[in-house]
Amino acid sequence: MTMGAQVSQQRYRAADGNELAFDIYYPPPAMMSGPAAAVILVTGYPDRGARKVFGAAFKDMSAFMSWARALAATGLVAITYENDEPADVHLLLEHLRQAAASLEIDHDRIGVWACSGHGPNALALLMEHAHAVRCAALLYPYTLDSNGSTRVADAAAQFRFVTPAAGKSVDELPRDLPLYIVRAGQDQMPGLNEALDQFVAAALARNIPLTLVNHADGQHAFDLNDDSAMTREMVRRVLAFLQFHLATP
Numbered sequence: 001m002t003m004g005a006q007v008s009q010q011r012y013r014a015a016d017g018n019e020l021a022f023d024i025y026y027p028p029p030a031m032m033s034g035p036a037a038a039v040i041l042v043t044g045y046p047d048r049g050a051r052k053v054f055g056a057a058f059k060d061m062s063a064f065m066s067w068a069r070a071l072a073a074t075g076l077v078a079i080t081y082e083n084d085e086p087a088d089v090h091l092l093l094e095h096l097r098q099a100a101a102s103l104e105i106d107h108d109r110i111g112v113w114a115c116s117g118h119g120p121n122a123l124a125l126l127m128e129h130a131h132a133v134r135c136a137a138l139l140y141p142y143t144l145d146s147n148g149s150t151r152v153a154d155a156a157a158q159f160r161f162v163t164p165a166a167g168k169s170v171d172e173l174p175r176d177l178p179l180y181i182v183r184a185g186q187d188q189m190p191g192l193n194e195a196l197d198q199f200v201a202a203a204l205a206r207n208i209p210l211t212l213v214n215h216a217d218g219q220h221a222f223d224l225n226d227d228s229a230m231t232r233e234m235v236r237r238v239l240a241f242l243q244f245h246l247a248t249p
Helices: 047-054 062-073 088-098 116-128 151-159 192-205 229-246
Strands: 006-013 019-026 036-041 077-081 105-115 135-139 179-184 210-215
Touching: 006 088, 019 062, 036 062, 036 088, 036 229, 062 077, 062 229, 077 088, 088 105, 088 116, 105 116, 105 229, 116 135, 116 151, 135 229, 151 192, 179 192, 179 229, 192 210, 210 229
Parallel strands: 036 077, 036 105, 105 135, 135 179, 179 210
Antiparallel strands: 006 019, 019 077
């Protein structure tokens, strides 16, 4: 999408004691005037599976790298990372907060981005670290099962993403956490939109500050597969949401 980000590779300690890499995409120096807000691009699959199927960890895939560079171009710091297990993102978040000064990020201005099968892991992060995350953008995400449904669980069994928030509900999300959700109206992933629609209805009933954008003609992963004016507009809206909610120190 855009170039110019300065990328720094760092290390954090995972749950099993291994040191894993994470990449920090910094905005151009002219846009840095002190500690910057940061966005973690959350993953919901073990990287060992990603390497087996795709030949790379998620942080090294073009989709994650492109989103990270787009975020950096807006003045936000973007963070992609390796994991041994998807739950390692909790340790990454704690590391970022503890090392914020040396990493030139503001530990009080951290947001989350996730898509597709990465969604349930992002929701678990929001539930467990309400004090540490300011906002979240979820694109065509799998979410939570509710009302006896097993749509998300069935998809997780098929596609091998984790569901650490299984058994939990929207009630366990922080009530004042702004959420931005992009729904792909033509999404054919099994059970995704049905579960998402229930999630949105429950979030609205709880009066969570939620912004829903329904891309009526959008397919799953439209940001990767549909190079169109509407796709670019959707990306701009996600970036603007994160900028707005992370702008104020």
